[in-house]
Structures are given as structure tokens and as C-alpha cells.
Amino acid sequence: MIEYSLNYYTLIYAISTFITGLLSFIAWKRRSNKIGLSFFYLVLVFCFWSFFGMVESSVVNINLKVLLSKFDYIGAVLTPVVFLIFSLCYNKLDKFAKVKNIFILLVIPVITLILVFTNEYHGLIWSSYYTSDFRVGLVYPIIYKYGLWFWLFHVPYSYFLLLFGSFLFFKSFLKLKKPRNYQVWVILLGVLIPLIANIIYIAGFSYFPGLDITRVAFSLTGMLFVVSIFRWQFLNIVPVARSLLVEKMSDGIIVVDDNNSILDINPSAIRLCFLDNSQEFFGCKIDDVLEGCNDFKKALLLSKDFKINFKSNIRIKSLEIELSVEHLFDKNNNSYGRLLVLRDISELKRIENNLIKEKDMAQKYLDIAKIILLALDKNGKIILINKKGLEVIGYKKEELISKNWFKLCLPKEIQEKVLSFFKKLSSGQIKNLNESYENEILTKKGERRMVAWYSSLxxxxxxxxxxxxxxxxxxxxxxxxxxxxxxxxxxxxxxxRHLKLATESAKIGIWNLNLKNNFLIWDKQMYELYGVKKANFNRTYNDWRKCCYPEDLPEVEKEIARAVKKKDNLNTSFRIVWPDGSIRYIKAFGNVLRDKKNEPIKIVGVNIDITDEKEIDKAKSEFVSLASHQLRTPLTAVNWYTEMLLMGDGGKISEEQKSYLEEIHSSNRHMVDLVNSLLNVSRIELGSLMIDPDNIDLVVLTNEIIKRHRIIIDSKKIKFSSKFSKKLPNKFLADKKLLGIIFQNVLSNAINYTPDKGSIFLSIDVDDKIKNIVFKVSDTGYGIPKGQQDKIFDKLFRADNARKIDTNGTGLGLYIIKSIVDKSGGKIWFESSEGKGSTFYVSLPIKGMKRIRGSKSLI
Structure with missing residues (x-):
């Protein structure tokens, strides 16, 4: 167990530890800059030194006291180093307080510490020690006899660092004015007291043997620093920083207390107020100092009634001054003075006065000018901008005046370039001001606009x-x-160039129809396609109409109107009549051009003569019609004889013979269906199809068709349902045979391509919006592959999945019914998804199918 005895030495060191510890806490709160941080480390070392002195003074055991004295030396060797670093930071010489330099400063202190802890082997720090005859309680203080290193290196080095740091503070003391130099005076005094105490202690002149009064002196230093912190705002207002900042400011700064006594005034304020620079103003009444400045006195008196910032423009002799007054309050919100800021605005006022005449003259034209008018000062700040400029940029006037034009209204990537040009312009380097220059500007919404500028100085x-x-x-x-x-x-x-080559080689005519005045422009090839001479053609829309085949004209004009109204391209075919009476077939393509308001203004297109292609198709259709007609007679005979043989009219036949006859009969029926479809196609394409509408009952016709398919529907266990709208007319004008072909084909396709136990829904409804009757058949069948849907109505086309399911199809059914529906004035379309099913729609005008006086009906 450690034997100790509390005594008044211990009490003295405890008080010193408490004071330096309190100072460490205060300094820690003010460590936001290098000065505060270095000061914190300094007082922390003080505290460390005092603490070990307190412990050592209370211990009775001699060996333990010596060991604690060794730890004491940590504070002793670090104090001079940290004090020098603090001095460098305080005097704005912290560039020398780099890590490398600090390590160099610590070389001798580190060696000293090593020698302290190994002193038993060399005696370089203290050659001997003994206990004092003087007892404090139960403790006998130790008296040390110092060794060679202590006198030659430790003491000189420590005193040198302390004196050099003090020298730096003394230089600041000479430069600064009251009350700022009080801070430095306190620091110097705080260093001098421990220094003298240390000399007395190591020289052996102390009245108290073994009591290191250096540490006690540091407690006095701490109390001085506490006073400095709270009385002169030490660590908050740094005199050197104030000197570098306030003394060099172009604005005048004056600080007065509540009695209007001057606490601080910088050189700019002395100059702006035309005061004598050699005079001392600290403590003087500001009213006495500013005896001839009546405007200043009035503004100062007026500002006293304002508890917030006060601004006023005043005149001091020949200068225009902007005066700002701010009240100063302590932590308890008690006023202790005012801060006066004076700014010379004479040059700006002169600029404004010189611009008044120009502004008055320009103002008359600003609001009516259709161009941007912009005035900038030499710093690029906006002085004037007119109504047109505000409209283009999108800002309000108050948002622009006094703002930097280049930073606010120019894209970042060109700011430097345009600013460089402006500097040359405003410095007079650019002589030719008659040439314009262009650059982009940035609107408030971020839009870029290109502006061409003409400038004057x-x-x-x-x-x-x-x-x-x-x-x-x-x-x-x-x-x-x-x-x-x-x-x-x-x-x-x-x-x-390409078009000319193409049209000349392919015999394609180019045309242009003006929709405003119905005027036509044709190229040379168009006249050749229509067989007319340019001199005999007046180039109007009506002249073109006279060239069209009368029966085709309504449909062509309908296609033109559709393209114009629905914003679609024109794609149609029609016949024309040459002056000699011959008929030619024309394929027409056109593109509708529109203006900025999306109104149609003209149609530009091409015409191609397809007469030869039509003749070839006609010849094909005639051949198919002839061949189909010739085949139909023998096929009918084969069908008649096989039916007779199967019925036993030719005698009894074996089962094998019956099987052969049934195969012949089935194949023959498929052949008959194919021939009938080919005949129907040829009649449609040759234009001999006859549509003879009559009043029919749609529901009755549809039920008859459903009844024909009932056996196969039941055999495949298909869930079939139907619905007929109550809005359907009792009688509908339609060609019963052709309408039956349409309904029959759509329904049979749904049955054939729907798997067993699927479902089919059939409905007939009335669409009031377009005044049409819509026949719809939906199934849950195999559907149509998406990539083949656009070909489904093509002649002889069958989808891939349909070929696998039914190998007997012809690919003509949908082509035939689409042709019938189109010629009847109706429309057919579908919706399909492979693997999910299809829905086919047939829409016919409610007024009935269109009559066509052909020569033949479909089979």
C-alpha cells in the first residue's frame, strides 16, 4: 500500500491543477482555429505538470517520489515547445509550425526525457539528490543537484524557446493599438511569471525547499488568461488577424460604445472622414471627431432608434458614402455599442449621374424598340435592360439590375470567352465597333437563344x-x-437528282396539288401518262377530274379526303380515259404537306401506269375462269356417279370398294370447292361480280348457317353461344347469297381452328356512332402468328399453324370475303393472339350493301 500524506504543498499544487484544468476546458471550446487548438495543448501540458507535482508532493516513499519526478519532466520539456508553436500560430507564422519542424523541435526534449528515465546510469540530469530537513506533514521534499545535460542543454534550450516565443509576442505588442495590445501584454506577463519562478527554483533561492514554484506560477498565468478571454475576447478576436483584415479593408470600420466613445477605427475610416492620421482616436467622442460631418452625425443619431441594421447614404465633403450601422449585443442581449461601416460609392454615383441623360433619352425608345438594349458597367453588372430584353430572357427587371450579366445570363462554357471579349471592348482594345458579334444567352427557363450584338462605349x-x-x-x-x-x-x-433519274427510267409522273387554290403542277411524264398536251391542260383539279373514269372518281376523291383529314398518305388505284377514248390504269401515291398550324396546304405525289399489270392480271383471271369452268362439268359428273354407286344404284359393292368410292367422293368434293373458289376469285378480279341486295332477316340467315354447322360443333364438344342486338332492323338490305358466304366462311374458320372443348361466341350488334351493323365471331382457337397477321387476307395465303392443322384449305376464303365486304362498302378486320384465339369483325353500313350491276354472281 502506498503511503501518502496530504499537506499544504499538495494543496498548492491541487489549486494549480484545478486552475489549469479549468483553462483547458475553456480553451477546448475555442479550438475552432489553429490558435485556439495550440493554446489548448499548451494549458493541457500545464495541467499535466501540475497534476504530477500534486501527486509527488503527497507521497512519502523516496523512490516513488523520484519516479513521479521523472514523469514531471514530461510537462517540463514539452511546455517550451508547445508555447513556441502557440506563438507562431498567434502571430500568423503557422506556416513554420509544420510536422517536420515540430519533430526537429522535439529532438532535445525527447533526449532529455530518455536521460531522465535512465539517470541512475549516468547522472546527466541530476548528479545526486537528498531529502530536505524541512518536513511538510509526513513528507520530506527532495532537493536535486543537477547534472551536465541539464545545465548545458535542457535549461538553455527551454529558455531559448520561451524567449523567442515571447519576442514574437513583443513585436505584436509594439504594432497593435489599444485595447488590442492588452491581449499580448497579458500573454507576455503570463510567460514572464513562470520564467522568473523557474530561475528562482533551479537556482535554489526558493523560501520553500523542494517546492517547484514554477508550477504554482502557471496557476497565476492561467488566471491571467481567463481574464483575457472574458475581458478582451482572447481566442475570439485575434489582434494579428484583425490587423491583416480590418486594417487593410477598403471599407471604413468604426466601433463605438453606447456613450459614442470610439473603441476602434481603421485607416480607411480615417481617410474617408478626412481625419488626421497622426491623431489618437481611441476613447474620443465620435461627435467631436466628426465635427464637420453633419450628415454623418444625423445618420448616427437616427440609427440609435433602430434596433436592427440601419443604412443611409451620406455626404462627407466631396465623397458620397454608404453608411451601415449594426448594433452590437452581448450574450444577454444587452447593447454595448455599434459597428459603423463606411463605403465610398462616389465613383458609382458619378457613373449613375453620367448615365442619367443617356437613360432619359434612351427610355423613350426602350419600350417600343424591337431589339434588346443592354447597358453594363465595367464589371459586367447590368445597369439597364429594356422591355424586349426582359421578354427574351424571361426575368423581371428587379431580378437583373446590378447582377453580373455573364454569370447569370450566359452558358457556362462560353462565359470566359465572352467575358474576355467584353474586357477588351471595355478597355478600348477593340477599335472597330461597326461589326456585330454573336453569342448564346441563357433564359430564366434554361432555354438557349442566339443573339447578334452591336456595342458602343x-x-x-x-x-x-x-x-x-x-x-x-x-x-x-x-x-x-x-x-x-x-x-x-x-x-x-x-x-x-435521284428522282429525275428514277422517274425518267420508270416512267413515273410527279404531281403537286395546292389545296388552297386547287392548282396542279405536273412534270413532263404526267402529260405522257394522261395522253394530253400541256397546251390543252389548264392544270386545275377540275381538269384532272375530267380525265378520270366516271365510276372510279367518287372512290378516288374519298381516298384523297381521307388522307387530308386523317393525316395519312394517299394510296389508291383508278382508271383514266385518254382523249382517244382508251382506258388506262393508274396507281397513285401522295404525301400531304402541312403548315406550322398543322393545316394541310398541298399534296405531293407520283402516278404510275399499271395498265400492263392489269392486263396481265385480267388474262390470268380469264384463264382461271375458263379452266375452272371447264373442270367443273366433269367434276360434277364424277361426284354424281360416285354418289350413285355408294347408294347401290350400280349393284352391290364390297366394303373395300365402298372405302375407295368414299375416298374418291371426298377428294372430288375438295376439288369442286377449289374450282368454285377459283371461279369466284376470277369473277371478282374481272369485275363481273354482281351484288344484288334485297331485304333479308339477319337473325334467320345467321341461325340457318349455325344450324348447318351444329353437327360438327357438337362432335367437337365446342361451347357455342350467340347474341343478337335488339337494335337490329327487321329487314336488312343485303345480297343473301354473298352475305351467307361471308358469315359461313368466318364461322367455319372459327370451328375448324378451335380445338375440342373450346368455345365460340357469335354476335350481331349495331354501332350507333358509325351507323354500321357489326358481325363478330370470337373463338379460343389456335390464333394467328403475329408475324403473319398482315398477310392473312392475301390470296392463297395460309398461316403456318393452319397448314399443320388442316391440309385441305385453299387460302382463298378470307381473300374472297374481304373482296365482297370491300365492294359492298363495308370493312373486315380481326384481333388475334397465337395460342389464345381470334376475333373477326365484319362491319356493313346499316343502310345495306352497295349494289353492283355485274354479270355473274358467286357460286
């Missing part, structure tokens, strides 16, 4: 350039149009 009475006045034209749309026109001209020239 604004000068004062002495001929000095004080700004620029520029007029700008928004050429964004013009530039865009020029680029579009140039691009289109290139494309058009290339297209025309």
Missing part, C-alpha cells in the same frame, strides 16, 4: 470608359430556319 466627362451599351437581335429562329433550309436544300437537290 459609355464614357465619363474625362473620356474614361465606364461601361458599354449594346443592342441585340434575337436570331435564334432565323439561325434555325437557315440551318433547316440549308439542310433541306442539300437533301432536296440530291433527291431531285
Amino acid at each position: 459609355i464614357k465619363n466627362k474625362r473620356g474614361e470608359i465606364i461601361g458599354t451599351l449594346s443592342s441585340g437581335e434575337d436570331i435564334t429562329d432565323k439561325k434555325r430556319d437557315e440551318e433547316i433550309i440549308e439542310s433541306n436544300n442539300k437533301k432536296l437537290s440530291k433527291l431531285l
Whole structure:
């Protein structure tokens, strides 16, 4: 167990530890800068040194006291180093307080510590020690006899660092004015007291043997620092920083207390107030100092009634001054003075006065000018901008005035380039001001606009350039149009070259119809296609109508109207009549052009003579019709004789013979269906199809068709349902045979391509919006592959999955019914998803099927 005895030495060291510890806590809260941080480390070392002195003074055991004395030396060797670092930071010389330099400063202290802890082997720190005859309680203080290293290195080195740091503070003391130099005076005094105490202690002159009064002196230093912190804002207002900042400011700074006594005034304030620089103003009444400045006195008196910031423009002799007054409050919100800031605005006022006449003259034209008018000072700040400029940029006037034009209204990537040009312009380096320059500007919404500028210089009475006045034209749309026109001209020239070659070789005519005045423009090939001479054609829409085959004209005009109304391209075929009476077939393509308001203005297109193709198709159809007709007679005979043989009219036949006859009969029926379909196709394509509408009952016709398919529906166990709208007319004008072919084909396809136990739904409804009757058949069948849906109505086409399911199909059924529906004035379409089913729609005008006076009906 450690034997100890509390005594008044211990009490003295405890008080010293408490004071330096309290100071460490205060310094820790003010460590936001290098000065505060270095000061914190300094007082922390003080505290460490005092603490071990307190412990050592209370211990009775001699060996333990010696060991604690060794730890004591940590504070002793670090204090001079940390004090020098604090001095460097305080005096703005912290660039020398780098890590490398600190390590160099610590070389001797580290060696000293090593020698302290190994002193028993060399005696370089203390050569001997003994206990004092003087007892404090139960403790006998130790008296040390110091060794060679202590006198030659430790003491000189420590005193040198302390004195050099003090020298730096003394230089600041000489430079600073009251009350700022009080801070430095306190620091110097705080260093001097422990230094003297240490000399007395190591020289052996102390009245108290074994009591290191250096540590006690540090407690006095701590109390001085506490006073400095709270009385002169030490660590908050740094005199050197104040000197570098406030003394060099171009604005005048004056601090007065509540009695209007001057606490601080910088050189700029002395200059702006025309005061004598050699006079001492600290403590003087500001009213006495500013005896001739009546405006200043009035503003100062007025500001006393304001508890918030106060601003006023005043005149001091020849200078225009902007005065700002801010009240200063302590932590308890008690006023202790005011901060006065004086800014010389004379030059700005002169600029404003010189611009008044120009502004008055320009103002008359600003709001009616159709161009941007912009005035900038030499710093690029906006002085004036007119109504047109505000409209283009999108800002309000108050958002722009006094703002930097280049930073606010120019894209970042060109700011430096345009600013460089402006500096050359405003410095007079650019002589030719007649040429325009272009650059982009940035609107409030972030839109970029291109502006062409013409600039002139604004000068004062002495001929000095004080700004620029520029007029700008928004050429964004013009530039865009020029680029579009140039691009289109290139494309058009290339297209025309290619088009000319193509049309001349392929005999394609190009035409242009103006929808505003119905005026036609034809190229040379168009006249050849229509067999007319240019001199005999007036190039109007009505002249073209006279060339069309009368029966085809309504359908062609309907297609033209559809393209114009539905914003679609024109694609149609029709016949024309040449002057000699011969008929030609024309294929027409056209594109509707529109203006900015999306209104149609013209149709540009081409005509192609397809007469030869039509003749070839007609010849094919006639051959198919003839061949089909010739085949139909013998096939009918084969069908008649096989039916007779199967019925036993030719005698009894064996089962094997019956099987052969049934195969012949089935194949023959398929052949008959194919021949009938080919005959129907040829009649449709040759234009001999007859549509003879009559009043029929739609429900009765549909039920008859359903009844014909009932056996196969039941055999496949298909869930079949139907629905007929109550809005259906009692009688519908339609060709019963052709309508039956349509319904029959759509329903049989649904049955054939729906698997067993699937479902089919049939409905007939009335669409009031388009005034049509809609026949719909939905199934849950195999569906149509998406990639083949656009070919489903093509002649002889069958989808891949349909070929696998039913090998007997012809691929003509849907082609035939689409032809019938189109010629009847109706429409057929479908919706399908492979693996899920299809829905087919047939829409016919409610007024009935269109009558066609052909020569033959379908089979």
C-alpha cells in the first residue's frame, strides 16, 4: 500500500491543477482555429505538470517520489515547445509550425526525457539528490543537484524557446493599438511569471525547499488568461488577424460604445472622414471627431432608434458614402455599442449621374424598340435592360439590375470567352465597333437563344470608359430556319437528282396539288401518262377530274379526303380515259404537306401506269375462269356417279370398294370447292361480280348457317353461344347469297381452328356512332402468328399453324370475303393472339350493301 500524506504543498499544487484544468476546458471550446487548438495543448501540458507535482508532493516513499519526478519532466520539456508553436500560430507564422519542424523541435526534449528515465546510469540530469530537513506533514521534499545535460542543454534550450516565443509576442505588442495590445501584454506577463519562478527554483533561492514554484506560477498565468478571454475576447478576436483584415479593408470600420466613445477605427475610416492620421482616436467622442460631418452625425443619431441594421447614404465633403450601422449585443442581449461601416460609392454615383441623360433619352425608345438594349458597367453588372430584353430572357427587371450579366445570363462554357471579349471592348482594345458579334444567352427557363450584338462605349466627362451599351437581335429562329433550309436544300437537290433519274427510267409522273387554290403542277411524264398536251391542260383539279373514269372518281376523291383529314398518305388505284377514248390504269401515291398550324396546304405525289399489270392480271383471271369452268362439268359428273354407286344404284359393292368410292367422293368434293373458289376469285378480279341486295332477316340467315354447322360443333364438344342486338332492323338490305358466304366462311374458320372443348361466341350488334351493323365471331382457337397477321387476307395465303392443322384449305376464303365486304362498302378486320384465339369483325353500313350491276354472281 502506498503511503501518502496530504499537506499544504499538495494543496498548492491541487489549486494549480484545478486552475489549469479549468483553462483547458475553456480553451477546448475555442479550438475552432489553429490558435485556439495550440493554446489548448499548451494549458493541457500545464495541467499535466501540475497534476504530477500534486501527486509527488503527497507521497512519502523516496523512490516513488523520484519516479513521479521523472514523469514531471514530461510537462517540463514539452511546455517550451508547445508555447513556441502557440506563438507562431498567434502571430500568423503557422506556416513554420509544420510536422517536420515540430519533430526537429522535439529532438532535445525527447533526449532529455530518455536521460531522465535512465539517470541512475549516468547522472546527466541530476548528479545526486537528498531529502530536505524541512518536513511538510509526513513528507520530506527532495532537493536535486543537477547534472551536465541539464545545465548545458535542457535549461538553455527551454529558455531559448520561451524567449523567442515571447519576442514574437513583443513585436505584436509594439504594432497593435489599444485595447488590442492588452491581449499580448497579458500573454507576455503570463510567460514572464513562470520564467522568473523557474530561475528562482533551479537556482535554489526558493523560501520553500523542494517546492517547484514554477508550477504554482502557471496557476497565476492561467488566471491571467481567463481574464483575457472574458475581458478582451482572447481566442475570439485575434489582434494579428484583425490587423491583416480590418486594417487593410477598403471599407471604413468604426466601433463605438453606447456613450459614442470610439473603441476602434481603421485607416480607411480615417481617410474617408478626412481625419488626421497622426491623431489618437481611441476613447474620443465620435461627435467631436466628426465635427464637420453633419450628415454623418444625423445618420448616427437616427440609427440609435433602430434596433436592427440601419443604412443611409451620406455626404462627407466631396465623397458620397454608404453608411451601415449594426448594433452590437452581448450574450444577454444587452447593447454595448455599434459597428459603423463606411463605403465610398462616389465613383458609382458619378457613373449613375453620367448615365442619367443617356437613360432619359434612351427610355423613350426602350419600350417600343424591337431589339434588346443592354447597358453594363465595367464589371459586367447590368445597369439597364429594356422591355424586349426582359421578354427574351424571361426575368423581371428587379431580378437583373446590378447582377453580373455573364454569370447569370450566359452558358457556362462560353462565359470566359465572352467575358474576355467584353474586357477588351471595355478597355478600348477593340477599335472597330461597326461589326456585330454573336453569342448564346441563357433564359430564366434554361432555354438557349442566339443573339447578334452591336456595342458602343459609355464614357465619363474625362473620356474614361465606364461601361458599354449594346443592342441585340434575337436570331435564334432565323439561325434555325437557315440551318433547316440549308439542310433541306442539300437533301432536296440530291433527291431531285435521284428522282429525275428514277422517274425518267420508270416512267413515273410527279404531281403537286395546292389545296388552297386547287392548282396542279405536273412534270413532263404526267402529260405522257394522261395522253394530253400541256397546251390543252389548264392544270386545275377540275381538269384532272375530267380525265378520270366516271365510276372510279367518287372512290378516288374519298381516298384523297381521307388522307387530308386523317393525316395519312394517299394510296389508291383508278382508271383514266385518254382523249382517244382508251382506258388506262393508274396507281397513285401522295404525301400531304402541312403548315406550322398543322393545316394541310398541298399534296405531293407520283402516278404510275399499271395498265400492263392489269392486263396481265385480267388474262390470268380469264384463264382461271375458263379452266375452272371447264373442270367443273366433269367434276360434277364424277361426284354424281360416285354418289350413285355408294347408294347401290350400280349393284352391290364390297366394303373395300365402298372405302375407295368414299375416298374418291371426298377428294372430288375438295376439288369442286377449289374450282368454285377459283371461279369466284376470277369473277371478282374481272369485275363481273354482281351484288344484288334485297331485304333479308339477319337473325334467320345467321341461325340457318349455325344450324348447318351444329353437327360438327357438337362432335367437337365446342361451347357455342350467340347474341343478337335488339337494335337490329327487321329487314336488312343485303345480297343473301354473298352475305351467307361471308358469315359461313368466318364461322367455319372459327370451328375448324378451335380445338375440342373450346368455345365460340357469335354476335350481331349495331354501332350507333358509325351507323354500321357489326358481325363478330370470337373463338379460343389456335390464333394467328403475329408475324403473319398482315398477310392473312392475301390470296392463297395460309398461316403456318393452319397448314399443320388442316391440309385441305385453299387460302382463298378470307381473300374472297374481304373482296365482297370491300365492294359492298363495308370493312373486315380481326384481333388475334397465337395460342389464345381470334376475333373477326365484319362491319356493313346499316343502310345495306352497295349494289353492283355485274354479270355473274358467286357460286
